Amino acid sequence: MAIVDRLIGTLSPTAALRQAVKLSAKGDVKRAAPLFSRAARAGIAEAQHRLARCYLEGAGVPHSRPEGVRWLERSAEQGYVEAQSLLATLYLHGFARSEAAPTLFEAPNQSAQAASPDWTNGEKWARRAAEAGSADAQALLGYILTSGPEERRDLDQAKVLYKKSADAGCPQGHLGYALSLAQNVRDEATQQAVTEHLRFAADAGLATALYLFGTLSEKGVGVPVDLAVAAEMFRQSAEKGHRSGQAKWGLALLEGRGIPANPTEGESWLRRAALAGDAEAAALVGDMYARGGPLPPNYAEAAMWFRQAAESNHRAAARALGMLHLTGAGVPRDPQEAARWFRISAEAGDQSARVDLANLLLDGKGEQEDSIRTKEWFESAAASGDLVAAFNFGVCLAEGVGVERDERRAAEWLRKAADGVVNAQYWYGRMLIEGRGVEADLEAGRAWIAKAAEAGMTEAEVLLADMMLSGRGGARDHPAALVLFEKAAEKGHAGAMFAVGAMNGGGHDVPTDRVVAQRWFRAAAERGHAFAQMMLGRYLARGLAGEKDVEEGRVWSERAAAQGLQEAKVDLAALPPKPESAPERQAVGD
16 A cells, blocks of 8 residues: 555645545544645645644644644645644644644643734734635634734624625634624524634533523523523533633532432532633632531631632632631631731722722721722712712721711611611611710611611620610610510620620529529620629629629639620629649530
8 A cells, every 4th residue: 555655646746635635534633644745745736834833733744833833824825725824823822732732842741831912913814815715714803903902902803704704604603703793682583693603612512602591491581491402501511621621610500400410520620610710710719618517617718719719819718818817717827817818809890809908997907098098989989979989988987987977977878778778777867876976866866776686786785675674765665675675685796695684684684594694694604704704703602693602703703804804803802712732623615
């Protein structure tokens, strides 16, 4: 057979090309390559293109990108359209080629670094091939005019080229035309056209089209909502290496969206997307580690992923990283570093981060510029009618954050925000009660505090209950006060726990129950409440609830005294001396 090949090669370059094409079609590129070379050296454009492909793909000849490009240029100069189109693609990828095809002087386990796109030569060859009628080149030129440097862009011409390419059946043309139409969807017909062109490109297996069609199916845009179809599109896109598709497929597996949940595989795909640079995937992985699951949270791991996402301008991840630094979870506790990440998130538009930064400023952290910037954010949003921003701006005015303290203006903004923001109702109620920035009005203040309490705000429940105990701003109502204190106590409010204990201990218009009282005193005492520690010490030392333990009572009284309570010191002095042989006691809960 080799003798036949040599004979054909000596007789005619054209015959050598025909024989090489036949051999190549059968997969015998090793015998085809020398014949392509014979025809290429004779100046046949098609042979030059085919020989170039052999060098670029390492098929029958050693891998050599420079040699492949050299033969492509010869073929392209002769007007061979396929060579022109491929050459344009190589220029746009910085002469990139398949990872499976390293250059002649590149070790197999090394990955080549792609150079910057050569837009000039890329456009030159794409335009020649497009004008010659190549649908692939028309789509490529459309891409250059859409996504290339600003000075080369021409969206109208790009749309025309994409349309021509799509009409010729090119999948890339369908994708490009769908994206062009999507820039200005004004009616159902246009949306339907976008959907149909994306469907064609997805059916052809284009990764980006698969991802986008999955997104349409997930959201029900132009097609019915179908999470199963969306998941399948994301899977195919992911397996083709599309990082956003990997992130979506991972999330579908994680949450069971349209498919049975598989958290382990879902995390694996999310990691792939994150390592490929998908910020949303990195943030999701960070959130998984922060929340924990079958295992306890791993905040150090969460911080690593949040940082990766935050450094890619993911504002929610930046805020999450700030929270970790604020609490010292997985990273060193550093309020200044927390403020830095809150600042980054806030500047990207995260409203919660702006509030977090403002709260740090109230604690004396952050920088002076942060105070001014925070005030400006809230003031601008408040002026546009944002009630949450109006509340935050009111707090800035009340506390002097980024602006001179102005309680009168603070009260005005807090009053506006109180129509829809629970925290503003509480703050405005407090200002009315205290006469800050407005004329004191206990009755009106109590009414606003009651609104916040009805919405479940713990601090409002406690303040309203206290006002009901004393009769400030309205009638005394001890049973209702106890109910409110109990609500707040169940949510962990130490002051409310103490109040429930005190009310059950007697002297109020509710039944006395010292067993219940001691239980709540203990709950508050274990949270560091000084008066609760003193009362628990008394109950234990005197056996007021039936349980007498002088030594444990002494421990709690000592804790209260250490916090400066003179009454606790008096209680300690009244206790019998500690037995010399008695061991040191620890309070329950240590």
